[in-house]
Amino acid sequence: MTARNIDGKAFAAGLRARVAAGAAEVTAQAGRKPGLAVVLVGEDPASAVYVRSKGKATVAAGMESFEHRLPADTTQETLEALVDQLNADPAVDGILVQLPLPKHLDESAIITRIDPDKDVDGFHPVNAGRLATGLEGFVPCTPLGCLMLLRDVHGDLTGLDVVVIGRSNIVGKPMAQLLIGDSCTVTVAHSRTRDLPEVVKRADIVVAAVGRAAMVKPEWIKPGATLVDVGINRTEGGLVGDVDPACAEVAGAMTPVPGGVGPMTIAVLLRNTLVSAARRQGVTLSQAI
Numbered sequence: 001m002t003a004r005n006i007d008g009k010a011f012a013a014g015l016r017a018r019v020a021a022g023a024a025e026v027t028a029q030a031g032r033k034p035g036l037a038v039v040l041v042g043e044d045p046a047s048a049v050y051v052r053s054k055g056k057a058t059v060a061a062g063m064e065s066f067e068h069r070l071p072a073d074t075t076q077e078t079l080e081a082l083v084d085q086l087n088a089d090p091a092v093d094g095i096l097v098q099l100p101l102p103k104h105l106d107e108s109a110i111i112t113r114i115d116p117d118k119d120v121d122g123f124h125p126v127n128a129g130r131l132a133t134g135l136e137g138f139v140p141c142t143p144l145g146c147l148m149l150l151r152d153v154h155g156d157l158t159g160l161d162v163v164v165i166g167r168s169n170i171v172g173k174p175m176a177q178l179l180i181g182d183s184c185t186v187t188v189a190h191s192r193t194r195d196l197p198e199v200v201k202r203a204d205i206v207v208a209a210v211g212r213a214a215m216v217k218p219e220w221i222k223p224g225a226t227l228v229d230v231g232i233n234r235t236e237g238g239l240v241g242d243v244d245p246a247c248a249e250v251a252g253a254m255t256p257v258p259g260g261v262g263p264m265t266i267a268v269l270l271r272n273t274l275v276s277a278a279r280r281q282g283v284t285l286s287q288a289i
């Protein structure tokens, strides 16, 4: 058996087209384009690549992109002042501060300073609380993108057993919240889980977000299960996910790396920015997104 390839790149292209249509509606009705501000501190080359592709995708969707590049030795005060300025700027609907920040900066203090209603990353504790309690807010882009792919593959997710490997605030925890919201039975596994292979073997769906190249093995997988690979590990052999590609022989469907979850992250970021602009301008979009 060879698993069906879940084409995140193609799904993301469709989502970006719907976002572009929505952005055109906001622009026509509110008289200005949705705006996304991206802040990059320091020169990490991988981060610079992401920021550039986010900027391009933003403009391609008919939105305004505001890029702020600050030197690696930027102080906490300077960065907080920039966040305050973006919070107050009516042209800015979404603010993303690229993580990780250089070590001397207090990441949590920066995230908490962003206006929760411009927090298109969904990292602010207010948005984490909204997600946990079922209130409207912003949901982190990567797990929301994974949920969209899973709904596309399975339709209704009710009653399915899902194992999320990883408990980060950015992926694992919000992924679990979203799946609970879709009536899945959710297990969150992590580095201290006992007998991970046995836990994973029960799952109809596995979401791997650990950051360890090819750690999920084919012997762990229930035949026919769906595998969502959030890992992006840079090795000498190129980009490798958290799921061993040999799992394709056992799984029913599987996201590739690259071309799976990564492109969804950027498309959902644009989607969240559009939703923010529509809410802030009181525009009702003609199709839900």
Ligand SMILES: Nc1nc(=O)c2c([nH]1)NC[C@@H]1CN(c3ccc(C(=O)N[C@@H](CCC(=O)O)C(=O)O)cc3)C=[N+]21
Pocket: 050, 096, 097, 098, 099, 100, 121, 141, 232, 239, 257, 258, 259, 260, 261, 262, 263, 264, 265, 266
């Ligand atoms: N505040 C904040 N929000 C983020 O959303 C955020 C961040 N910080 N810091 C860095 C990570 C990483 N991230 C990715 C986005 C897209 C791809 C992506 O499109 N990957 C492609 C290509 C990968 C490649 O070739 O390098 C793929 O998987 O097919 C990957 C990674 C967003 N991040």
